[in-house]
Amino acid sequence: MDIIKILSILIIAAILAIVLKQYKEEYALIISVAAGIIALLFAAEKIISPINMLREKIEEFGIKSEYFSTAIKGLGLAYISSFIGDICRDCGQSSLAEKAEIAGKCAVFILCVPLSLTLLDTVLGFI
């Protein structure tokens, strides 16, 4: 049921944005940012319990939790950088949106380098 609540909030915000777009352009944008933030906060809260369940299950298997936390960090980075990129695209600044996306990709890449190094070590260990 909660997802319905959020979708209705987003529809209302979209309609309000159109109403305000004729008079003041910036308010329409600020309303869309506010609705985006509410939707993201809602989604972020909903995502907590599955992540914890996964983390416990993975620790049971004896896999180092550092791998899983790296994956979750990558998810968070992608989550935020696409959010900010879309806001910049709404503002009409598509170049800024690309910069935000590139920054997010670099951050995720930096996150994954140590992981891939350990992978290479283990693979070399087999040969």
Add this chain to the structure above:
Amino acid sequence: MDVDFIFKIAAIGIIVTVLHQLLVRSGREEQAMLTTLAGLVVVLLMIVDAISELFVTVKNLFGL
């Protein structure tokens, strides 16, 4: 941080627009401009507060 947040911003936007038209019609263009800027500053402060809350939540949640 829920539905009323959006309605607050929309209400401020509409009020500022009405005031702007009112002041422009009565011949006070500069005060109309100042009112618009004031309304924008108020709304921006609210949005900055919401964005910081979002970033803190995501940072804690994803362990960034």
